[in-house]
Amino acid sequence: MADVVLRLTGVTKRFGPVIANGDVSFDVHRGEVVALLGENGAGKTTLMNILFGLYAADAGSVELFGRALPPAAPRAALDAGVGMVHQHFTLAENLSVLENIVLGTRALWSPSLGRRRAVAKIDALMADYGLRVDHGARVADLSVGERQRVEILKALYRDARILILDEPTAVLTPQEAEDLFATLRTAVARGLSVIFISHKLHEVAAISDRVVVLRHGRVVAQAATAETTPQDMARLMVGGDIPAPKPRPAKPGAPRVDLVGVSTDGLRNVTLTLPAGQITGLAGVSGNGQGALADLLAGLTAPTAGEMRVDGQVPTDWSPRAAIAAGIARIPEDRHGTGTIGDLSLTENSMLERYAEAPMSHAGWFDHGAARAFASRIIETYDVRCPGPETPIRLLSGGNMQKLILGRVMEGAPKIILANQPVRGLDIGALTYVHSQLLAARDRGAAVLLISEDLDEVIALSDVIHVMSEGRVSPGFARGEMSPAQLGQWMAGEGFDRAA
Amino acid sequence: MTEILDILLSASFWAAAIRIASPLIFAAMGELICERAGVLNLGIEGIMVVGAFAGWMAVYAGAGLWMGVGVALVMGMVFGAVHATLTVPFGLSQHVVGLGITLLATAATYYAYRIALPEVTSPPKIDAFEPYTVPILGDLPLLGEALFQQTPLTYAAFATAALTAFVLFRTPLGLALRAAGENPASVAAQGLSVTGLRMGAVIVGSGLMAVGGAFLTMSAFDSFFFEMVNGRGWICIALVVFGAWKPGKTLLGAILFAAFDALQIRLQQTPIGADAPYQVFLMAPYILSILALVVMSRRASVPAALMVPFNKGER
Numbered sequence: 035m036a037d038v039v040l041r042l043t044g045v046t047k048r049f050g051p052v053i054a055n056g057d058v059s060f061d062v063h064r065g066e067v068v069a070l071l072g073e074n075g076a077g078k079t080t081l082m083n084i085l086f087g088l089y090a091a092d093a094g095s096v097e098l099f100g101r102a103l104p105p106a107a108p109r110a111a112l113d114a115g116v117g118m119v120h121q122h123f124t125l126a127e128n129l130s131v132l133e134n135i136v137l138g139t140r141a142l143w144s145p146s147l148g149r150r151r152a153v154a155k156i157d158a159l160m161a162d163y164g165l166r167v168d169h170g171a172r173v174a175d176l177s178v179g180e181r182q183r184v185e186i187l188k189a190l191y192r193d194a195r196i197l198i199l200d201e202p203t204a205v206l207t208p209q210e211a212e213d214l215f216a217t218l219r220t221a222v223a224r225g226l227s228v229i230f231i232s233h234k235l236h237e238v239a240a241i242s243d244r245v246v247v248l249r250h251g252r253v254v255a256q257a258a259t260a261e262t263t264p265q266d267m268a269r270l271m272v273g274g275d276i277p278a279p280k281p282r283p284a285k286p287g288a289p290r291v292d293l294v295g296v297s298t299d300g301l302r303n304v305t306l307t308l309p310a311g312q313i314t315g316l317a318g319v320s321g322n323g324q325g326a327l328a329d330l331l332a333g334l335t336a337p338t339a340g341e342m343r344v345d346g347q348v349p350t351d352w353s354p355r356a357a358i359a360a361g362i363a364r365i366p367e368d369r370h371g372t373g374t375i376g377d378l379s380l381t382e383n384s385m386l387e388r389y390a391e392a393p394m395s396h397a398g399w400f401d402h403g404a405a406r407a408f409a410s411r412i413i414e415t416y417d418v419r420c421p422g423p424e425t426p427i428r429l430l431s432g433g434n435m436q437k438l439i440l441g442r443v444m445e446g447a448p449k450i451i452l453a454n455q456p457v458r459g460l461d462i463g464a465l466t467y468v469h470s471q472l473l474a475a476r477d478r479g480a481a482v483l484l485i486s487e488d489l490d491e492v493i494a495l496s497d498v499i500h501v502m503s504e505g506r507v508s509p510g511f512a513r514g515e516m517s518p519a520q521l522g523q524w525m526a527g528e529g530f531d532r533a534a
Numbered sequence: 535m536t537e538i539l540d541i542l543l544s545a546s547f548w549a550a551a552i553r554i555a556s557p558l559i560f561a562a563m564g565e566l567i568c569e570r571a572g573v574l575n576l577g578i579e580g581i582m583v584v585g586a587f588a589g590w591m592a593v594y595a596g597a598g599l600w601m602g603v604g605v606a607l608v609m610g611m612v613f614g615a616v617h618a619t620l621t622v623p624f625g626l627s628q629h630v631v632g633l634g635i636t637l638l639a640t641a642a643t644y645y646a647y648r649i650a651l652p653e654v655t656s657p658p659k660i661d662a663f664e665p666y667t668v669p670i671l672g673d674l675p676l677l678g679e680a681l682f683q684q685t686p687l688t689y690a691a692f693a694t695a696a697l698t699a700f701v702l703f704r705t706p707l708g709l710a711l712r713a714a715g716e717n718p719a720s721v722a723a724q725g726l727s728v729t730g731l732r733m734g735a736v737i738v739g740s741g742l743m744a745v746g747g748a749f750l751t752m753s754a755f756d757s758f759f760f761e762m763v764n765g766r767g768w769i770c771i772a773l774v775v776f777g778a779w780k781p782g783k784t785l786l787g788a789i790l791f792a793a794f795d796a797l798q799i800r801l802q803q804t805p806i807g808a809d810a811p812y813q814v815f816l817m818a819p820y821i822l823s824i825l826a827l828v829v830m831s832r833r834a835s836v837p838a839a840l841m842v843p844f845n846k847g848e849r
């Protein structure tokens with residue numbers, strides 16, 4: 035076929051005995067969006083690294099625009115017109131947008147940056163693809179969505195004909211994701227091809243023309259998106275049915291946390307009750323006060339007005355230490371930044387909140403054996419895939435890191451669980467596991483606060499749903515009381531205005 | 535107070551300040567290039583000693599003055615290459631390697647001095663750079679004497695600062711260097727070699743440090759003494775921070791520090807000097823530098839990947 039832009043034939047890559055990619059073959063055509071689906075560890079990243087010359091394949095060939103790609107040549111794919119937007123952006127934050135885009139596009143010894151021509155080209159690209167960014171701005175001052183636009187502009191500036199996006203929506207708000215999809219549709223209409231790596235099946239269904247499913251390094255299915263369903267895709271990815279957790283009705287108990295008219299920097303007159311044995315869902319677009327609420331419950335801030343009661347008492351000295359002592363366990367939103375310390379081992383990370391208590395320490399002395407045993411128990415019970423308890427945690431995948439955090443939370447037998455975006459970026463297997471653990475904690479009598487931007491997640495799991503908008507919290511709605519569309523209106527702030 | 539005002543208004547005072555600033559400008563530009571690429575070069579103090587000795591020795595052995603500067607440059611680059619090899623591909627601690635290079639370079643210089651001049655008690659003199667009055671500009675009142683009656687090496691220092699600024703901010707090479715110091719992954723993602731860029735920056739930067747050292751023996755004085763560099767390298771490290779990693783501000787910082795230094799020398803000869811111990815005056819530039827540093831560098835943005843080794847393929 036003349037319009038095949040990328041053809042993989044029998045690509046195989048082994049790491050020791052592990053087959054990362056086994057006989058992977060598929061084509062990408064001009065002007066289509068191909069979704070590459072697969073759980074973490076299914077071999078998607080290895081495949082992309084082979085394409086970009088970071089690894090050499092043991093067998094098989096890669097053809098770009100009808101020409102064989104030389105193995106392990108880092109610039110070859112770039113020069114042939116493949117642009118990659120990594121999940122973790124490769125931008126220099128202290129440089130301007132323009133500088134990030136032109137980096138590496140001119141011969142190093144050339145005496146000028148060609149700034150004027152670059153600006154003209156970038157302006158044209160921004161107009162063509164509806165990507166608005168101020169090219170004089172420092173990348174550090176941009177939002178995540180804007181940074182992603184810079185990455186896409188970088189690829190387009192290099193005249194990329196194939197765009198590869200690795201988990202592009204993991205970090206975006208729903209609105210930003212919509213904008214991204216609009217850009218991708220424009221790109222495809224202009225004859226570009228897109229490889230979309232994701233495990234958000236609704237998005238895959240919405241944007242892609244074809245899906246290629248990888249499992250254990252092999253292509254297990256290829257199909258036109260129109261001829262398959264998200265349920266089918268999920269089954270193919272996991273290799274069987276995943277039982278969605280079917281929550282039994284909650285048996286709410288006494289209120290663990292009571293907020294009455296609480297305001298802080300970011301919260302406006304919030305009234306909210308978290309009873310024992312209930313999952314309370316908090317829906318809303320991120321940046322509407324969820325962070326402020328999480329900080330309050332974690333002990334990082336105290337109310338400036340109103341009253342907060344924990345187990346019926348107004349805490350006198352509210353701090354993270356006091357929050358932990360009150361039995362509040364946290365799954366933080368940013369698992370890299372606040373959830374873990376990357377260079378410390380799994381053992382050290384597992385005891386961050388309780389290093390000073392028995393059995394981790396006695397009279398001020400650490401008991402390393404007990405700490406390691408504790409970490410090993412978490413690793414085993416919560417299926418954390420890792421080389422061992424002494425591994426630095428930064429070497430783990432996001433899913434496994436989250437499982438360690440989950441284990442740390444659950445092993446403390448918490449009375450209150452603060453779960454802020456607990457499954458962001460996780461694949462279906464890990465996601466289902468986290469959800470079932472939250473449900474199990476609920477059934478044991480914990481009060482769970484689930485903060486999520488994913489409305490489907492909130493609806494599936496929560497016994498009572500509140501909506502946040504501009505620092506305000508809506509009244510609670512029982513399961514099934516509101517349709518997603520009605521909740522969406524509250525998320526846009528409409529219900530609050532009527533109630534006020 | 536009128537003494538201070540008199541000093542500040544005299545052309546000879548500013549001429550001295552510019553002269554004292556020149557070696558600092560060379561070395562600080564060298565350090566700035568290294569740090570912009572992500573490598574802290576604490577070898578600067580020792581590399582300046584090497585440059586001071588190598589340039590002077592070459593001229594003493596019969597080379598021309600500019601050839602002497604060239605020898606100093608190359609010797610600086612040799613020590614820079616050692617530093618770069620240890621810190622960039624091997625990713626060793628930049629603090630330890632830098633201090634090691636300073637100790638090694640200083641000791642090696644001492645050794646070479648003893649080998650080259652076993653008999654002498656006081657180091658021989660050379661015919662150093664003479665001041666060159668720039669036509670027309672040199673005749674300007676005040677400004678002429680302060681700026682345009684300097685030695686050629688001082689003019690070269692200012693040219694170096696301008697060139698550094700141009701390369702860093704106006705060329706693809708400079709952009710790649712700065713990106714290597716901010717986020718090396720962004721450079722690697724474009725198929726460029728982070729290792730090559732950083733090693734190049736350290737080697738060239740070290741060459742400039744050595745030229746800064748050579749200024750002391752070939753332009754400021756006409757002979758070589760140990761203790762001659764006397765902490766100027768460390769001052770340059772502070773100047774780069776003071777200048778927020780920008781060549782222009784770093785240049786101004788060097789002139790400011792040099793002006794403090796020139797001022798304290800002159801103040802010692804005034805009635806004020808008779809009242810206070812001379813150590814107070816010697817301290818003054820350093821104390822004022824620290825104060826300036828506190829005020830100026832609050833909002834400075836450090837290159838994000840400074841002192842972070844880069845290993846391809848690692849998270």
